[in-house]
Amino acid sequence: QVQLVQSGAEVKKPGASVKVSCKASGYTFTSYYLHWVRQAPGQGLEWMGIINPSGGSTIHAQKFQGRVIMTRDTSTSTVYMELSSLISEDTGVYYCARDGAEGLFQVWGEGTMVTVSS
């Protein structure tokens, strides 16, 4: 079945970078776009950006311009989201979500907790 399996929890210091992975299985990796969405503790969802696994093109929310890099490795069917210059407000759960043939955000990863603390 279609699955998105994310990497494990991370603890980082302010100013550092974090790289979260999202490994896809059960479908043709290059056929569907993938989004990154984050959620701070007790807060709402925040759309970060989208990547086309086929060509690697990306679109980011303006808030994260210059601080986020989304990449993919077609050989392992994995997408990555790297966030740099971390601050405490970046603490939260980071989700990847796959589009479908009709409709977006059809399949979600389980989330990766990122904690930024000195």
Next chain:
Amino acid sequence: QAVVTQEPSLTVSPGGTVTLTCGSATGAVTSGHFPYWFQQKPGQAPRTLVYDTSKKYSWTPARFSGSLLRGKAALTLSGAQPEDEADYYCLLSYTGARRVFGGGTKLTVL
């Protein structure tokens, strides 16, 4: 970045009907914003309920329906069940395929 507004909280009686709305600070919400609705329960990843204003996925309970209502996107729950108690988020698409979530509505079934 555009601001998307939702009611912070709503309460509905079991079996009752409630409508959640989703507005855009830039003006009226239209089908061109391709409104989405998500349900999230504590400790779980979100689940997408409605896309492109009113289309449903195979897993979307029939009691949920999406529409446009007086310049906003709307999610109507008819015949609320205890298991519908959750946070609900809308998402709108803007220029350049950028998306923005609303702040979410905490729905209580009581």
